[in-house]
Amino acid sequence: MKHSKKQRRTGEHIHWCMECNTPLADRICCRCKGQGRRIQLTEPGDIRFASEYENQLLSGLLMEHFGTSPFDGRIILLNKVPGDDRSDEVIVDGIKAGLMWFDPVTKKHRFRPTADGAALLLETATENVVTIEDTGRHLSGKKVKPENTAGIPESPVLIRTETGLAGAGEWQESGILKIQDIKRSGAQLLPETPSMEDIIAANIDHIRRLGKDGMNIIRGIANQKQYRKMPVQVSFSGGKDSLVVLDLALSALKKRDVKAVFVNTGLEFPDTVEFVRKHCRERKVPLTEESAGNAFWENIDSFGPPGKDFRWCCKVCKLAPAAKAVENCSSSNGTCLTIDGKRRYESFSRSSTPASEMNPFVPGQLNIFPIRNWRAIEVWLYIHWRKLDYNPLYDTGFERVGCYLCPASMQAEYEIVKKKYPQMYQQWNSYLKNWATEHSLPEEYIDHGFWRWQSHPPKMLKLAEKLGIKTKPAERKGRFEIHSVSGTSPCTAGGYSVEANVTGLTFSEVEGVMYVMGSITSSEELGVIAVNTDEFSITYYSTGSLKVRAGSRESAEEIFNTTAANLARIRNCTLCGLCTKVCPADCISLDQGLRIDESCNACGRCLDSCVAARYR
Structure with missing residues (x-):
């Protein structure tokens, strides 16, 4: 993770006042005026x-x-x-x-x-x-x-x-x-046992400065001439970060109408939905609730369980309702100001978050990020200082309060869901167990959270080996179809992506034609085929999941359509041999079905000449 020197100093350590026994977000204790002892932290230091x-x-x-x-x-x-x-x-x-x-x-x-x-x-x-x-x-x-x-x-x-x-x-x-x-350690517990009020007092100057800076970011952008008359909404998820930005927005724009928007994915915790409505009602903040309804369950059979590396659910359950909210909010020139609680410490992909940007996911939305450089401790200090009611789920062991079945959640949190929401847990777990059975995977594959990836990272493969759990799903054949997920959208890793699910093809068949798209890396054991070039990447998993990423929306769509046409050749091939005649590398074989070997130079002539590729 690359940060400036100033960011690196902030993120990797914290100070502690040994006199007052209080953590310090800054160096100086506001209670005793003493300088705190520096404590080095493991990155990212949130x-x-x-x-x-x-x-x-x-x-x-x-x-x-x-x-x-x-x-x-x-x-x-x-x-x-x-x-x-x-x-x-x-x-x-x-x-x-x-x-x-x-x-x-x-x-x-x-x-x-x-x-x-x-x-x-x-x-x-x-x-x-x-x-x-x-x-x-x-x-x-x-x-x-x-x-x-x-x-x-x-x-x-x-x-x-x-x-x-x-x-x-x-x-x-x-x-x-x-x-x-x-x-030889001289470590001892200190005599003071401070309260949260004492900790706030020790950090009060820093908290006030953070709040002032956050409000200035909001005012500085929202009051610019081109944005002055635009509607303002706060993306209010019910989490701690969005709670803080809602408070900052209300304080910064007192003479301007500010409303909250809650995107209900249909997979929210009941406590979160109740908290969002209650908080807005008590603070008299107009609330717009856009719901994805039953969209997740309507699409799950086509795409299978979402994964950390295949989050089709975000497009279906978040982007569509968010786009509707912006459409309803937009001014006459089609722009809406949205104040968002995104922080750079939350993930690698958010580490370079600017103060504001047009939302590439939702056209017409200018996002403002007033707490992008705050750490979690600073968010909580602000919440306690302002005496804000917060989502009660944080007191029950959840570090994040998003969708209850999110693949980004830790297995530790699923254990909490199992105890606190047994009916919700059982519905999801039953689906996963049935899915595992259909793919000839053991129940332990689900029990230990392996479903959360399409391509498992080394730590999970090591765990699978230790537990003796099979991780490669059995191939399923049927009618050839390709279902894409709600079009093209920006990818957190950069560029734009298209996700889809492919049925009716075996891993070997897909591997046999992918050299047309570029040099491939393939592992049947891991169940993944990857094409990586300077311009685009294609990843195919043995479950049938397909992900295409490129630098622009147009390129991503073009590469996806070309990939889909290439896959259609497998099922529609009549063995006419036309592709072998136009291939300059003599790399195509039809002896055991269509296969293209590694000597392919990806010129695409065989694909252009193939009639079968045009029908899918």
Whole structure:
């Protein structure tokens, strides 16, 4: 992720006032005027306050592992870090105390202390404490076998030495203890236990400055001459970020009509729908609710489960209602100002978000992003400072409050859905299980969240191997058809994309003609065929999903149509041999059906001459 030096300094660390025991979004504490101690963070550094659910979860894990929970009642920060599923650095009293994560194998949360965290826990721990000999050598990463001591494999252990070292480790087989981190630590819990009001007081100058800057961004764009009379709407999803921008917009444009727009995908949590309506009603904000209705379920049979790398659902459930909302909002010149809560820390694709831009997804919409550089902790500080009611789902363990079956969600969140919304979970899980059966995939494929990808990343392939789960779906043949998903739209990775689903072709048949489109990379084991050139990319999955991406809308549509025509040749081929006669590379074979080998130079002459390609 590329940021400017200023952005990098902001995103990778936070400060902590050791006098007041409060986290600081800036360097100086507004309570005692002292300078906070810098804490380096793992990227991207979108640090947040632990929710009520996360506090209870951590407390339960500490009691389970070590028989103590000394962090109760303290302000705890969580910093999301890379992992197999949900993983967070835990920071308490200015100390990186450990890592809390969800294990997708056991479907349970786990906690591993740092050496500093171990020092804090050793003060009161009664379980899983081991004393080892200090050999005077470097011990981190080493394996030892304490006398007359053994534990359950993979269970966490607090380690101390008679010379005062503190550390953490994990039991392995045969009573072997692997030391993960150990050192001479002076870490101690601080005497102060601040309230949220104390934390706001310590950060008040920074919060006010953020709010003022956000309002100035809104005013600076909305009050420009060409936009002054245009209608203004806030994209209000019911999440924390859109809650803040709604408040900023109402404060910045007091003499101007501002309305909220809620795009109901038909897959929202009931709590979210209720919160959006209640909040707007209590603040007397006009609310427009545009619904996708049953669009997701009407299209699922054609396209299958959406994936992180194949989000057809966004086009069907978000773009169509959003376009309707803009159409209803637009001024006489066809433009609508929309204030949006997008932040650059949320994802790699949002890291270069400007202050405003025309929405490439929805023509006629100028988006304004007043909190694009805010971190999650700053969003929450603003919410608490302004005493804004927020979506109650945040207190129940959800980090994001979008669609309940979104493939971008963590498996940890699906476990919460399973408990909190059993009927919704069962409807989706039943569909997934039936889909898996139709594709000869085991139930475990669904249980461990493999459905969330068309092409699985290395971490998921490693997990599948560990669990012995098949990840390649069986091929299904039938009538040849290509269904595209709501036309062409901008792609988060850049350019424009077209998604579609192909039926009636085998993986081998598709592989046999794709050299016409360019040099291919193919893996039957992974079930993916890819064509990547400087101008475009084509990805085909064994499930039948097809994705085309190019630099412009016109190019994406052209490449998609050419690809579709190329695939139509397979099913419609009459073995007339005309393509072999026009091919300058002599790379086409008809002995076992139409096949084109790697010597193809992608000139396209065979495709231009093929009558079968014109009928699909």
